[in-house]
Structure formats: structure tokens, C-alpha cells
Amino acid sequence: MKHTYKVTGMTCGNCKASVEKALNNIEHVTSASVDLEKAEVEVKMSQHISIEKLQEELPEKFSILEIEKQQRNVFSTVANKEEKTDLQKLKPLFIIFAYIIIASILLHYKNWNWSDFMLDFMGLFYIVFSFFKILDLKGFPESFKMYDPLAKVFPAYAKIYPFIEIVLGLMFLMRFQIFTALIVTIIVLGITTIGVIKTLLNKQEIQCACLGTVLKLPMTKATFIENTIMIIMAIIMLYKTYN
Incomplete structure (x- = not known):
């Protein structure tokens, strides 16, 4: 049977x-x-x-x-408890986002500049998020491949992705080859966002790998929002810098 x-x-x-x-x-x-x-x-x-x-x-x-x-039991109290648990699991993501925003503001509060704020935000975003991915370099690729389209086709991409984030983070913080970093950001996060949207539409219950596998975060709209914010910032910076 x-x-x-x-x-x-x-x-x-x-x-x-x-x-x-x-x-x-x-x-x-x-x-x-x-x-x-x-x-x-x-x-x-x-x-x-x-x-x-x-x-x-x-x-x-x-x-x-x-x-x-x-x-x-889909509409039972068990389902309600799982929903609350998902919201609670997103707490680390919200806290980390808040820290990155505050740090970026403090770097420029005396001489405010929106462009510098966004570049530092993106740089800190990549550095912090890559840190959590590197904590479990074996588990992260398996989790990332579950929703990222490129990682599904090329497993090696999932293995090097945390290091791509480190390089992008350093490029933004050091103001090195900003144009290249912005283009790569739009492409890389754009591909991941496609996978996130597909996962959300299919209502799959999988773990988000945005903070690696150490913190158990569910795949939710918050994942889509964080990627979208980065993509929008990259587009704005491209427009302001080269127009």
C-alpha cells in the first residue's frame, strides 16, 4: 500500500x-x-x-x-496558528531591515544626500544578507534552488550567490564600478523575484533563503517587497546618474 x-x-x-x-x-x-x-x-x-x-x-x-x-483543517484554528507563526518568523527580517535603514541614515544625517543613502543601503543590504547565507554554505544552495529559476538550471550559481552579494556590497560601499553593480543588481534580483512571484502564486510553503537557512523564514510577500525595493533603488540610481 x-x-x-x-x-x-x-x-x-x-x-x-x-x-x-x-x-x-x-x-x-x-x-x-x-x-x-x-x-x-x-x-x-x-x-x-x-x-x-x-x-x-x-x-x-x-x-x-x-x-x-x-x-x-485548512480553515481551522491550526491554520490560524500557523499564520501567526509565519508572522513571528518574519520578525528577524524586519529588525535587520530597520538596522540597515538606520545605519544608512546615520552615515549621512549631517550632510543628507539621497543618492549616497541609497548606495549605502544597498551595500549594507548585500553585506548583511550575505553574512547569514555564508553561515550555512551547504544548506543555502538547496533552499535557494527551490525558487530561484537560474539556480534550478545551474546549481553552481546557488553556491557562489553569497559571494556575488559580498562583491556587490563592497562595490556599492566603496563606490567602485557603480554602473556595473546596479545592472547586476537588477538582473540578479529580477531573476530571483520571478521565482518568488511564481512560488507565491502557486502557494508553495517553502523556506525563504534571503537570510540563509540559520533563520527559518517562510516565503511571503515580504520577500517580494525586499527584492522590489532593491530593484527600484537600482533603477532610480541608474536614472539619476546617467540622465
Whole structure:
């Protein structure tokens, strides 16, 4: 017999391997295969195994739920709790954004200049966000590939992406080759934003890799907004500088 379950808590390839290993070690399970993008696992078993038994054998960070049961509870209080949890998980993102904005303002509050403010904001944005990605260079590519179109086609791109952000950050802060940095920003974040929009439209529940995998942030409209802000700033700077 074959059953499909929803599994929450999976963020990368290591999580996938951990879930498959735990379920395959259960007696009477003939095979367990995880679909990371759908956050689902297909379990084939020689005889029925209760959902409680499956949950018991999984590491604590993962939760397993029958698809049918999850659908029945979509509009239940459980769904409301998950929504609140998602908002709470975005708190680190809002705090980091606030710090970057405040730091950029303080750098120029005596001699205010919008262009310098935006360049420093973009530079600090890249440096800070790349820091969190570098904290887990193994897990980040797996999470990033789940929604970035270019990373899906060229996995090596996901591996070097944090370093691309570092270089762009330094270019903005040092005022080096600004035109090139602006163009690359529009292209790189434009591609990522396409993937974010597709994920949001498909209502996929996956982790956002904007702050790496250390901070568990859900993919939400906030991810779209942060990318859009950077793209708009880059376009404005191109217009002001070269027109």
C-alpha cells in the first residue's frame, strides 16, 4: 500500500535525507521518497502503519500529517496558528531591515544626500544578507534552488550567490564600478523575484533563503517587497546618474 503525507520542517537536502532515512528504517516500510518542493513524502508499506508511529520515528524538528487531514483543517484554528507563526518568523527580517535603514541614515544625517543613502543601503543590504547565507554554505544552495529559476538550471550559481552579494556590497560601499553593480543588481534580483512571484502564486510553503537557512523564514510577500525595493533603488540610481 502507498500513502502520501505532508511533512513540515524540511528546508534543505539534508532534511530530505534525514526524513527518508528515518522512515525507511521503520519495520514494514518498503520505501519512503521525499518531494522537497511540495514538502511531501510518499511512503510504501507492506502493512498499515499509524501516523503516530511515523511521527515517533522522525526527528523532533519534523511533523508529519496526512494530506486529507491537512485539507480538512485548512480553515481551522491550526491554520490560524500557523499564520501567526509565519508572522513571528518574519520578525528577524524586519529588525535587520530597520538596522540597515538606520545605519544608512546615520552615515549621512549631517550632510543628507539621497543618492549616497541609497548606495549605502544597498551595500549594507548585500553585506548583511550575505553574512547569514555564508553561515550555512551547504544548506543555502538547496533552499535557494527551490525558487530561484537560474539556480534550478545551474546549481553552481546557488553556491557562489553569497559571494556575488559580498562583491556587490563592497562595490556599492566603496563606490567602485557603480554602473556595473546596479545592472547586476537588477538582473540578479529580477531573476530571483520571478521565482518568488511564481512560488507565491502557486502557494508553495517553502523556506525563504534571503537570510540563509540559520533563520527559518517562510516565503511571503515580504520577500517580494525586499527584492522590489532593491530593484527600484537600482533603477532610480541608474536614472539619476546617467540622465
